[in-house]
Amino acid sequence: MEFANTAIRGLVHFSGPVHRDSRGFFSRTFDAATAREAGIDPDAFVQDSLSRSAQGVLRGLHLRVGHGEGKLVRCSSGAVFDVVVDLRPTSPTYRTWLSFDLDGECQNSIYIPPGCAHGFQALTQPADTSYRINRPHDPSEDLTIAHDDPELAIPWPLPVTVMSEADRAARPLSELADRLALVRATP
Numbered sequence: 001m002e003f004a005n006t007a008i009r010g011l012v013h014f015s016g017p018v019h020r021d022s023r024g025f026f027s028r029t030f031d032a033a034t035a036r037e038a039g040i041d042p043d044a045f046v047q048d049s050l051s052r053s054a055q056g057v058l059r060g061l062h063l064r065v066g067h068g069e070g071k072l073v074r075c076s077s078g079a080v081f082d083v084v085v086d087l088r089p090t091s092p093t094y095r096t097w098l099s100f101d102l103d104g105e106c107q108n109s110i111y112i113p114p115g116c117a118h119g120f121q122a123l124t125q126p127a128d129t130s131y132r133i134n135r136p137h138d139p140s141e142d143l144t145i146a147h148d149d150p151e152l153a154i155p156w157p158l159p160v161t162v163m164s165e166a167d168r169a170a171r172p173l174s175e176l177a178d179r180l181a182l183v184r185a186t187p
Contacts (some may be wrong), residue, residue, distance in 0.1 A: 001033040001158040007157055008086045008093045010113030012038045013100065014072075028072060030132070040070070040111055044134040051129045052078070053122035056161030059129075061145040061170070062118015063087055065182035068114025069135040079103035079142040080120040081157050085145070087173075087183055088115035095150055095173070104128070115183050117145050121156050143179050144170040145148030 001016035014034065018027045032042035053059065061083065073082065085097040098112055103119075113120050120129060145158065147163075149172040173180065 001028050003034055005038075006098055008084065008096060008098055008116065009091065010039075010111075011084055011086075011098065011116065012040065012111040013108065014038075015108040018105070019162055022033070024089070028077075029107055029109065030072070035111075038074075038111065043067050044070070046136060047133045049131045049133065051131075053080075053127050053129065054071065054082045054162065055122050055125040055127070055157045056158060057122045058119065058160045058163050059167065061085060061117040061147055062119060063117040063145065063183070064135070064138070065143050065179055066138075066140040066141045067127060067135070067184055068116075068141075069120070069133055070111065071118070071134065072108035072109055072111050072132040073102065073118065073120075074107065075102035075104055076107075076128045076130045076131045077104040078124035080127050080129055081123055082110065082120040083115040083118070083134070083154055084110065084112050085152060087117050087180060089095055089180070089183060091115070095151070097154060099154070100141045102129075103185065117143075119147055121160070123157065128139075143176065144167045145176065146170040146172045
């Protein structure tokens with residue numbers, strides 16, 4: 001398993017070989033030693049979650065204010081267009097976003113550091129996305145940013161077919177200054 005740092009400090013892309021044969025494939029999806037080498041404490045993860053999305057579904061952009069949460073995200077089956085937005089006020093890449101194609105064939109993953117918003121759109125029918133999270137969920141820290149915020153101008157690849165009510169009601173960054181001031185994660 002290998003890792004590559006990205007333009008956003010703390011956002012790490014993991015990949016590794018996928019061994020294919022007549023049965024299908026085998027791939028290592030997590031390696032504690034590689035995570036440590038990338039500066040991520042593998043023992044800090046406290047929760048694993050899985051979402052299944054139909055093609056075109058858009059989830060996000062989600063952020064935890066306060067100390068935030070770090071999460072390792074992987075599309076275990078299907079494919080997603082994954083987006084990370086740096087919302088750490090002291091970060092040199094503040095309000096910068098990067099996108100990744102995560103898919104079940106490559107089994108690549110990204111580690112999203114605290115203070116970064118995250119969202120994705122399912123490119124296939126269905127797409128299963130796995131999350132390994134380093135803090136218990138606290139609903140009082142939830143913040144959702146509009147996926148179509150003109151300041152971010154994220155080019156989602158497909159028409160949006162379904163969103164949660166909370167995601168549809170999300171506001172743009174320009175209207176969230178009071179909540180964004182609660183982001184304490186450091187880059």
